[in-house]
Amino acid sequence: MKIYDVSMPITEEMPVYKNKETKKPSIRVVQDFDTATARESRIEMDVHCGTHVDSPLHMLPEGGTMSTIPIERLVGQCRVLDLTDVKESITRADLEKHEIKEGEFLLFKTRNSWEDVFDFEFVFLAEDGAKYLIEKGVRGVGTDALGIERAQPGHPTHKSLFRADILIMEGLRLKEVPAGTYFMVAAPIKLVHTEAAPARVLLFEGIGA
Numbered sequence: 001m002k003i004y005d006v007s008m009p010i011t012e013e014m015p016v017y018k019n020k021e022t023k024k025p026s027i028r029v030v031q032d033f034d035t036a037t038a039r040e041s042r043i044e045m046d047v048h049c050g051t052h053v054d055s056p057l058h059m060l061p062e063g064g065t066m067s068t069i070p071i072e073r074l075v076g077q078c079r080v081l082d083l084t085d086v087k088e089s090i091t092r093a094d095l096e097k098h099e100i101k102e103g104e105f106l107l108f109k110t111r112n113s114w115e116d117v118f119d120f121e122f123v124f125l126a127e128d129g130a131k132y133l134i135e136k137g138v139r140g141v142g143t144d145a146l147g148i149e150r151a152q153p154g155h156p157t158h159k160s161l162f163r164a165d166i167l168i169m170e171g172l173r174l175k176e177v178p179a180g181t182y183f184m185v186a187a188p189i190k191l192v193h194t195e196a197a198p199a200r201v202l203l204f205e206g207i208g209a
Contacts, residue, residue: 002205004182006107006172008050010198015118016049017146025049047196048146051171053188056162057195059155063162067192073139073167074186078105078203082179086110089126095133102137105167105184107203112144113175124150130157133166140167142186142201144174172201183207 008014016023025045032039048054053074056063081098083090090108100106110123122145133141141148141161148168149157161168169186183204188197 001207004177004203004205006051006174006177006201006203007199008171008173010043010045010050014050015116015146016046017118018120019118022046023049045198047191047194047198048170050198051173051201052169052196052198053186054158054162054168054170054196055194058162059158060162063195065193065195066188066197069167069188071187074169074184074188074199076105076184077181078107078140078142078184079181080107080109080174080177080179080203083108083110083123086123088121089124090129091126092128092132095129100133100136100138104136104138105140105142106133106138107142107169107172107174107177107184108144109174109177109179110144113173118146120150122147122150124148124152125157127152127156127160130160134160134164138166140169142169142172144172146171169199169201177203180205 010025012025012027023046027043030040030042055066055069057065086094112122125148148170186199186201188199191197
């Protein structure tokens with residue numbers, strides 16, 4: 001059985017959204033063997049850093065926090081779609097080619113997965129693509145960009161997906177993952193009152209396909 005770890009490594013040099021210094025993690029050793037009998041480190045990071053799950057509160061004032069997302073919704077069958085030919089945004093026309101079914105959790109593999117630095121022109125999910133996913137009744141969507149949309153006034157992609165109770169996962173690394181069906185375990189840090197949480201995401205080949 002092959003397991004794909006599709007999570008971004010957390011380092012102080014990792015790419016962050018729009019290269020904002022305030023979003024970069026800070027990792028420091030607070031005690032070491034020269035002064036203590038054990039080594040301990042401390043990290044400060046944005047909850048949207050790297051691979052993470054958004055909760056509706058991220059964009060909707062009335063939306064729920066991470067505590068409103070049952071872990072069961074992040075564990076189960078998913079499908080990786082090969083969208084590496086998309087240049088700008090993932091549209092309805094791009095998605096219609098993939099025979100999307102109700103209840104699917106879809107992961108978008110695009111050229112973003114080959115980028116090791118933040119690309120201001122990253123491939124994103126267009127508003128009409130989001131509306132199509134809502135029509136199809138998917139349960140969740142994951143992208144290999146640090147944002148599921150860009151330069152869309154009012155954040156319509158986020159908001160429409162959240163209002164349709166569709167989960168959003170960002171910052172996946174899918175370069176090595178062939179298109180197809182996998183068993184996914186996406187485990188956000190158990191933060192309670194936040195609008196997002198970093199996650200470790202694993203894809204298991206040959207289970208539940």
